[in-house]
Amino acid sequence: MTTIAQPLQPGTPAPDFKLRSTPDQDVSLSDFRGRPVVLAFYPADWSPVCGDQMALYNEILPEFTHHKAELLGISVDGAWCHAAFSHDRKLHFPLLSDFEPKGAVAKLYGVYHPGGIAERALFVIDKDGVIRWTYVSPMGVNPGAEGILEALEGLDGHPAGDGKAQAAKKRDA
């Protein structure tokens, strides 16, 4: 299989994967079918800034939860590294370890950087497992969260699946 260095685009079914979330637990993308998922690939744990990308998402987590979305951070760091990082930053969402084979999931999504790390890439996946929003940030730039929130709002406004029937109905809470 050739690696395409292009991030997967909206409309593409999100490839399933299974990765370590803690030293003794695995998480599969398909575990979250039925709910939106935000996949946040990032280069590495322990970046030397305060309020880095993961810490920021941690603060905004209630807004993601409001959309019933699950947030998954993914980097090539090992599960023990993630455990220490997550503990230090008091993160309330899982960090997945794309460690062995290194960067396999990042490659699958077309966001593996030749430097051996994942790009800062964001995917919003709808409840049916289809990518609905893709964003790759310039390497040095933390993308923030406003794009994710807009994409999640878009999902709420355009329910996937039984399109016609639902579109005809008014959105109710």
Add this chain to the structure above:
Amino acid sequence: MTPAAKARPAQTISAEDRARGPAGAPVTLLEYGDYECPHCGRAHSIVQRLEKHFAGKLRFVFRNFPLSNMHPHAEMAAEAAEAAGAQGKFWEMHDMLFDHQEDLSEDAITDFAGELGLNTEKFAEAVQSQKYAARVKADFAGGVRSGVNGTPTFFINGARHDGGLEYEDLVKAIGGAV
């Protein structure tokens, strides 16, 4: 009474904002910051130098962006600055908090209020009842919507500054907007 706090985007500066410098200045530097964040502490002295350098041409606006999971005192410090603001001493408390980042406990903050000559009873009540929590939350929400991606995040005339945070970097970026 102030109206219910509303999230404002980085592009809109209103009368409710904490601003210093001339309102008609050609450049508005907006910071989203956290009183317990060491990078913001560093930026604080840089901003003070920038205000001197661009005196008369720069308006500085500060909005709260406390990273509460990481910084246990950040939220209370932000609310305390707003409580001091209600007594007309926002900037005095703002400077005090950044100058004493190493201890932002409730006791310390109460002492600051005393030093600044605030009505400490009123101040303590506002802090304990979290009177300004909604305002801080509105700052935070507006920041998230505007692309704030960590602390500090600066906006120069409404555009997020993605460059360096050293004095020289900011002089250059602001100079380009004057």
